[in-house]
Amino acid sequence: MAVHIVKCIFIFFFLGLIAKGNEESGCRKEDIDIQQVRSTKTVKGNPVWEVIITNKCVSCRLENLRLGCRNLRSTEVIDPSKLVKSDDGGCLVNFGQPLFENSKLTFTYAWMTMYPFKPLDYEVECA
Numbered sequence: 001m002a003v004h005i006v007k008c009i010f011i012f013f014f015l016g017l018i019a020k021g022n023e024e025s026g027c028r029k030e031d032i033d034i035q036q037v038r039s040t041k042t043v044k045g046n047p048v049w050e051v052i053i054t055n056k057c058v059s060c061r062l063e064n065l066r067l068g069c070r071n072l073r074s075t076e077v078i079d080p081s082k083l084v085k086s087d088d089g090g091c092l093v094n095f096g097q098p099l100f101e102n103s104k105l106t107f108t109y110a111w112m113t114m115y116p117f118k119p120l121d122y123e124v125e126c127a
Helices: 002-025
Strands: 032-043 046-055 060-068 083-085 090-093 104-110 119-126
Touching (some): 032 119
Antiparallel strands (some): 060 090, 060 119
């Protein structure tokens, strides 16, 4: 019985160390900051929105970042080097290339209302 208790304590201690390590050097969806600003420009009567994606993951880079964009519409062409729609309702950011810690990626689109971009999935590479 005492051996079983010691094993359980060791397992919980070990799992606690793993969780703490991920918290300090990992990356959560909340660390992908997506801001939007309405510009003074319009395209075909729709306001132009500037989207700024910032990687706030500590010591980590994001790769293959995909945003949800199922119903995204724009009256101006979105720069395909910044955002490419796929048939599954997602959009690949930056051709899947790395977005490094504290770096920003910006693109614009034009529509009546701001689109609610949210991260779908991504890969993380931490130092």
